[in-house]
Amino acid sequence: MSGYILAIDQGTTSSRAILFGPDMQVKAAAQREFTQFFPRAGWVEHDAVEIWGSVVATVREALAAGGMKAADIAAIGITNQRETTLVWDRETGKPLYKAIVWQDRRTAEMCDRLKLDGYEKLFTTKTGLLLDPYFSGTKLRWLLDNIEGLRSRAEAGAVCFGTVDSWLIYNLTGGRRHVTDATNASRTLLYNIAENRWDAELLGILGVPLAMLPEVKDNADDFGTTDIGLFGAAIPILGAAGDQQAAMIGNACFDPGMIKSTYGTGCFALLNTGTDRVVSSNRMLSTIAYRLSGRNTYALEGSIFVAGAAVQWLRDGFGVIKNASDADALAAAADPQQRVYIVPAFTGLGAPYWDPEARGTIFGLTRNSGAAELTRAVLESVAYQTLDLFVAMKKDWGDHPIETVLRVDGGMAASDWTMQHLADMLAIPVERPALVETTALGAAWLAGARAGIWPDQGGFARTWARERVFDPSVDEPERLAKVMGWRDAVARTLTSNLPGF
Ligand SMILES: Nc1ncnc2c1ncn2[C@@H]1O[C@H](COP(=O)(O)OP(=O)(O)O)[C@@H](O)[C@H]1O
Numbered sequence: 001m002s003g004y005i006l007a008i009d010q011g012t013t014s015s016r017a018i019l020f021g022p023d024m025q026v027k028a029a030a031q032r033e034f035t036q037f038f039p040r041a042g043w044v045e046h047d048a049v050e051i052w053g054s055v056v057a058t059v060r061e062a063l064a065a066g067g068m069k070a071a072d073i074a075a076i077g078i079t080n081q082r083e084t085t086l087v088w089d090r091e092t093g094k095p096l097y098k099a100i101v102w103q104d105r106r107t108a109e110m111c112d113r114l115k116l117d118g119y120e121k122l123f124t125t126k127t128g129l130l131l132d133p134y135f136s137g138t139k140l141r142w143l144l145d146n147i148e149g150l151r152s153r154a155e156a157g158a159v160c161f162g163t164v165d166s167w168l169i170y171n172l173t174g175g176r177r178h179v180t181d182a183t184n185a186s187r188t189l190l191y192n193i194a195e196n197r198w199d200a201e202l203l204g205i206l207g208v209p210l211a212m213l214p215e216v217k218d219n220a221d222d223f224g225t226t227d228i229g230l231f232g233a234a235i236p237i238l239g240a241a242g243d244q245q246a247a248m249i250g251n252a253c254f255d256p257g258m259i260k261s262t263y264g265t266g267c268f269a270l271l272n273t274g275t276d277r278v279v280s281s282n283r284m285l286s287t288i289a290y291r292l293s294g295r296n297t298y299a300l301e302g303s304i305f306v307a308g309a310a311v312q313w314l315r316d317g318f319g320v321i322k323n324a325s326d327a328d329a330l331a332a333a334a335d336p337q338q339r340v341y342i343v344p345a346f347t348g349l350g351a352p353y354w355d356p357e358a359r360g361t362i363f364g365l366t367r368n369s370g371a372a373e374l375t376r377a378v379l380e381s382v383a384y385q386t387l388d389l390f391v392a393m394k395k396d397w398g399d400h401p402i403e404t405v406l407r408v409d410g411g412m413a414a415s416d417w418t419m420q421h422l423a424d425m426l427a428i429p430v431e432r433p434a435l436v437e438t439t440a441l442g443a444a445w446l447a448g449a450r451a452g453i454w455p456d457q458g459g460f461a462r463t464w465a466r467e468r469v470f471d472p473s474v475d476e477p478e479r480l481a482k483v484m485g486w487r488d489a490v491a492r493t494l495t496s497n498l499p500g501f
């Protein structure tokens with residue numbers, strides 16, 4: 001047995017290892033959840049050592065489940081939760097703080113100050129991002145300000161900063177490589193996406209020493225080999241990409257105008273804009289979709305912080321369902337006469353509102369409202385939020401042709417009810433792929449193609465197959481009435497009259 005590709009998918013709530021055979025089908029997989037720390041309101045942390053442990057364990061479990069040895073693996077592709085910020089000692093590999101997770105809002109005030117000082121346009125022009133606590137840059141600044149001695153040690157080159165991909169590669173290679181890839185770099189607020197380099201001016205503004213930053217590589221590249229003691233063979237790491245970009249690749253959205261939307265903890269819609277770096281006028285992000293052979297393909301991205309996480313809230317916080325998969329039946333039983341809206345701004349609102357201080361709201365309750373109506377409102381909120389992104393993206397993309405279908409993936413894409421409502425509200429068909437592990441598939445393709453054993457981009461795109469299509473089924477007046485109700489609910493949730501609405 002040989003020619004297998006191992007994808008490591010390190011997500012916000014769990015780590016997965018997925019083994020793909022030479023036929024690009026899943027042969028074995030393992031998954032482990034890990035601890036979410038909420039030390040204060042708005043703060044979210046992970047334990048970097050626990051993450052690393054969960055990755056090693058799932059790789060070993062997947063190998064055992066597939067009856068394989070490390071020597072059977074031709075290459076590894078890594079994909080990861082993006083923006084989550086880590087610092088560790090270059091020599092010992094010891095983390096110097098918990099990982100500050102992308103959802104963490106502790107730098108909201110810092111972002112406000114930078115905006116007041118007039119820096120937002122500069123950051124947006126160079127990085128394609130906005131001054132929001134979501135991104136790594138201000139999180140790293142917070143660490144430099146709050147860990148004693150960190151700044152001087154970082155200036156001396158004794159400390160590594162990285163997103164989760166960097167942290168995993170550092171550990172997989174036994175501390176030999178401090179690298180990242182272009183997509184993860186493009187989420188830091190420190191990387192100039194037009195010039196493909198860490199930006200000295202932005203580093204100066206945020207007070208980040210260059211010496212602590214990783215080398216930035218293409219998405220299909222040589223990221224080093226695994227330490228032989230880990231799995232029993234030195235496996236080349238040949239692919240790495242942020243999970244949303246990997247999902248775009250896995251969904252074969254390679255042509256300008258193609259869009260995918262991933263429904264996991266949050267929801268992230270990416271529109272391929274080709275070699276055009278669109279500077280959004282509608283508070284979308286401009287980001288690197290992938291860099292292959294030194295050439296950037298860009299995307300417009302809309303990032304929503306809460307999608308599946310609201311279903312988790314129904315299950316764990318509110319307690320109206322036992323399993324996420326119970327939500328569909330409950331939503332279907334809701335009273336069609338009631339118009340209950342939930343704006344799930346549990347950790348603020350992302351695109352296109354970017355309101356870190358907003359919090360969740362419920363509107364339209366009556367004496368007859370119950371678990372079914374609230375569940376329906378949660379599932380519906382996913383479609384309304386996606387529609388907000390579509391409206392903004394279409395404005396940014398101007399007269400360019402745009403695909404009239406949406407490819408979806410992620411855990412919540414399993415919800416038929418949600419996908420049907422999504423098609424109804426977007427008024428376009430929604431396609432769900434046959435292979436649901438799209439993110440892992442994207443990372444595997446990067447590694448497999450680099451290894452020369454998987455097809456090239458065109459060949460890979462031709463293998464994409466859909467499992468089901470959801471066609472729009474509501475008439476326009478009903479759609480408009482529902483969307484207007486959502487708009488009203490969002491307007492009443494925002495903490496100020498923010499641009500973008
Ligand atoms: N059948 C379902 N209906 C609705 N939501 C679901 C369903 N299955 C999973 N989810 C949601 O999908 C999310 C998990 O998706 P996943 O892609 O694994 O997320 P992540 O990569 O962010 O950890 C959870 O938030 C869960 O609530």
Ligand SMILES: O=P(O)(O)OC[C@H](O)CO
Nearest residue numbers: 011012081082264265266
């Ligand atoms: O881990 P996920 O799938 O929720 O994705 C998180 C995103 O990468 C955050 O930007």
